[in-house]
Amino acid sequence: MDDLEGSGLTRNAEITTWVPLSGTKIKINFDGAFDKQRSRAAFVVVARNGEGRVLIARSKLHENVGSAFAAESLACLCAIQTGIEMGLSETIIEGDALSIVKKCQNHVMDKSEIAAYIRNIHLTAEHFRWIHFRHIKKEANRLAHTIATESLRREEQEYLNGMVPGFALQRMEEEWLREPD
Secondary structure, three states, X not given: OHHHHHOOOOOOOOOOOOOOXXXXXXXXXXXXXEEOOOOEEEXXXXXXXXXXXXXXXXXXXXXXXXXXXXXXXXXXXXXXXHHHHOOOOEEEEEEOOHHHHHHXXXXXXXXXXXXXXXXXXXXXXXXXXXXXXXXXXXXXXXXHHHHHHHHHHHOOOEEXXXXXXXXXXXXXXXXXXXXXX
């Protein structure tokens, strides 16, 4: 545990559902879905306020994606860009891809296959006064995951304000019902 604390990472083993923030900060979740056979990916961003209300749900399709890591990196970059477009100066970016979140937290030169994406994430994140990258369990990222996998399967892109695609409404409502008062 001492090594974990010294690294700047936090352990979220207990967090298995999406948890709203207190105050006015906006939390942005990301997820990517990857189709290896077609080298295609969908990446999704879901921005929510402190009450857990969806402010933006965005899905994008991308061709010629080399790996699932690249898809997750692009999803993270899209989350940061969405925060900038929303005019945020502070935000928390959450995803279930531990390796991507660690690379975003660490400003050491990355030499992996996704190094260019990570560099772009670091540069784009400089637009914020305060930004925190947080790893969450897959169970806490289910809404973004549902939208990513369905968007890839349906080959649909969307940018929705204050709502989610119809196929994800039930998932959003389930998460809201589980939220503490």
